[in-house]
Amino acid sequence: MSANLRKGVGSDAARLQRSSRLSRLLKRPEFGALSGAILIYVIFYLLAGSSGMFTVQGLIEVLQVSAEIGILATAASMLMIAGEFDLSIGSMIGFAGVIVGLASVVYHLPLYLAVLLSFVICAAIGALNGWLTAKTGLPSFIVTLASMLILRGEAISETRAINGYTQISGITASDPNSLAIPLFGGNAGQGLFSWMAHRHWIESNPLGQPIIAGIPASVLWWIVLTLLATWVLLRTRFGNWIYAVGGEETSARNVGVPVDRVKIILFMVTALSAALFAAIQIMQVGSADTLRGTQKEFDAIIAAVIGGTLLTGGYGSAIGAFLGALIYGTVQMGIIYTRSDADRFKVFLGLMVLLAVLFNNFIRRRATLSR
């Protein structure tokens, strides 16, 4: 009897297979975020379906807001899966912007070199964050809180000392033909969008040019990084180590996982995501400001949590972070389209975080206790 039950005979086996596939879907970290994203789109379609939110222009704007959060959230969620936080992401954005600005405007470096320099320096600071966390055993919350203050203070004082003000303008103008400008701030598919405008499928200005020139580079960066992170997490050795380090650090160490190295690399990744964010903003607006990126570290964590990443580590996904960022961007823009009080955005966000955490805890209990 029991042997029959276990092995499955005839149609019984097929039935067991089906139910386990459904429960496997329920156990995916991004399941909650996926249902949340669908629900939010249904709600906004009902409330603001005719307001312009669901035109090409409206949706591209939503994607652009989501992409900026999403680039940070992808990196932040990987670090959170490994059980650590990086609160210095926001300050790092301001700091990276200052490096690009000073290097290009004040020291006349080519723009691509200025950006490269900011990447190298940010990665080094990220490595220092990781090294301090790994070697001292202090909570990364504290270590990166310190670097959050240090980086912001340093960015403001350096800029004021060298440049006079806390803003640096004329960055793109200093090297207008640089390839870095389209790479980080350009638009893809411009020909397609012009053609669509010509056919009056999308809105155009009086000159016949489309109002939305193409798909912003930030959106493409976001998608590419999400795919890359998903590949790393699910199919590489390093990805397996990330989950193990956050799930049970001592066990991971016992079987030979280089725990410190994993953490240091992930802190470098969050720092690099901040530098990328800074490069994208600079190429879009042409200037840098020492206060850029303020509180972005929380936005990244919020998107990761809504996307199903556990605050305690060991569980989560890059696709989840993608959906979390999409929810964030959609709600932020959607509330404007509903013509309701846009200040309520934070209220919705708070409720959503609470809901997501409760749901994640429920899912985790199912994942670890169900037999």
Place this chain on the structure above:
Amino acid sequence: MQPIIELRNVSKSFGSVLALRDLNFDVLPGEVHCLLGDNGAGKSTLIKVLAGVHAVSKGEYRIDGVPTIISSPRSALDRGIATVYQDLAMVPLLSITRNFFLGRELMRGRGVFSRFDVARADQIVIGELAGIGIDIRDPSQTVGTLSGGERQCLAIARAVYFGARVLILDEPTSALGVHQASIVLKYVAQARKRGLGVIFISHNIHHAFAVADRFTLLNRGASQGTYKRGEIERDQVLHVMAGGEALENIAVEIEAQSHRSKETQ
């Protein structure tokens, strides 16, 4: 027979604290050598020395008769000395397969296309676990869904699969119920039959007597002697472990105390 690993006159000190004193210990292929001792007797230190976590302060660590310096757990593992720690062998939120291959991921493809071969890894895990009588429905389920005994067996199976010659089992049965413990003990006996040397650390004397071929008793960092099975009785072992205080004396004392408290009432 040549012992696989052997400690000769080993001492280990942490600052001024002498955790192990002039200790001799070895394990032969195809035997279960049980290490018994009370809390604080130095069992954990001895395991960590064997596993390469701590270097010896004095004395020799020999592998196949050759004096060797083991610098890290990884290098012990590479020489076939695998330690299975109680409760600290598995990552509960990771799948069975990912735990099994953790640190030694089964890859396919080259360079940037190199990827974790989940399908083949799943097949291997199902096969290895079926071999020791554990039926799992789905190797992608998390280890958190397994029972304590199954987790211990999975950790041991992993060590055996990756070529362990010596298994160091740290309290593998202490957190388990009777039935779960018996599953683990059966598996330990099976590993011995395959010619592995097993070092079995326990303070549960019944579990130790069920599988051990030899016993070494530890007390306050020093060996109280190594005995073959049949050379020593359970009561004697308990006597040595408790440092000379037989449990009967304690029982008598407790009874006397309770009498006294009744009289005063």
